[in-house]
Amino acid sequence: MNDITLARSLAAELIATEAKYGAKNYKPLDVVLTRGEGVHVWDVDGNRYLDCLSAYSAVNQGHCHPKILEAMVAQASRLTLTSRAFRNDQLAPFYEELCALTNSHKALPMNSGAEAVESAIKVARKWGYEVKGVPEGRAEIIVASENFHGRTVAIVGFSTDPASRGGFGPFPPGFKVVPFGDADALEQAITPDTVAFLVEPIQGEAGVIIPPAGYLKRARELCTRHNVILILDEIQTGLGRTGKMLAEEHEEIEADLTLIGKALSGGFYPVSAVLSNSEVMGVLHPGEHGSTFGGNPLACAVARAALRVLVEEGMVENAARVGARLLASLQAVRTAAVKDVRGRGLMLAVELFPDAGGARRVCEALQARGLLAKETHDHTIRIAPPLILTEAQSDWIADQFDAVLP
Known part of the structure; x- marks a missing residue:
């Protein structure tokens, strides 16, 4: 048996073992990855792919960025976890650098994006009772239809996606859903309890x-006028x-609470944060909220390095420049299967018409050509x-779509 046959046997064996022992809560492409560097990943068969998902934007800095890796290894050899019962020498500089970069007054470190969302919900409700004067138990948070903020019970309770919420109730009350992008609907939904x-x-x-x-x-403007906290979930759009460093900058606004995660660690470690002004975050006092791992020295050291390379290596500006080129190239692909091509920076999507055969088929065809992308909602491919x-790599991506789209 040659090396290629052995590798393929290993891939099949790993997929079978995963199916046997793992919960079936994902439907991944059948590629088993073993190594990553920059924009590329390799599977156990030795095939190289250009990664067009970046772990749902957690790997903005590229796979295994050497400077982030260096910071992680150095910190891991010194101190990894103290809990917040004691202070550590990485937390204060992490706070300072993060707040300076995002124009924030305060930061609350957590681990996952969903934890950041849950933290913001708690902070907003407490602010509503203690500062705004909403009667106890009546605080209401408005959310948008088709939202995605995580997978906890509270969060899926205000999702409008049946697959996310079906079978998981009963759900906590206190949320109201309005159409996304409809400011008039938002204005009509606001009450004194919002x-x-x-x-x-x-x-x-x-x-x-x-x-x-x-x-x-x-x-x-509406949130300011009605004394309502604006919370922007920038866990995918941020960094x-x-x-832009934060997507809010496109409209020159500042949220009261901004949620970041994913790329905050460059894909090395779960790190998230709630960014805030002093007034809102000031409602928290010792013992009211926390996390054993939130703000640990390893997480802080990794996040500091991840933020540093974003800035020093011009990644934000590169996303704007190369993203505009890729968007134009994809929009120039001529096919009757495509309903829309849209995006901002390097957050793009190709939406197919429902009768085009589905986005999964296209993703599998792209995989065969060395490009990994993932479908969402059956007919849309996220890029x-x-x-x-690089510009050359963006042109190559467009060429692969041109080759596989019907």
């Missing part, structure tokens, strides 16, 4: 849905993905390569 509006600047999981121009600016993508 404490926050939680929204993604661009809806990623829904298929890279970009709201109308001026929507976020008007949402900011350079859309060609989110690492922010270090």
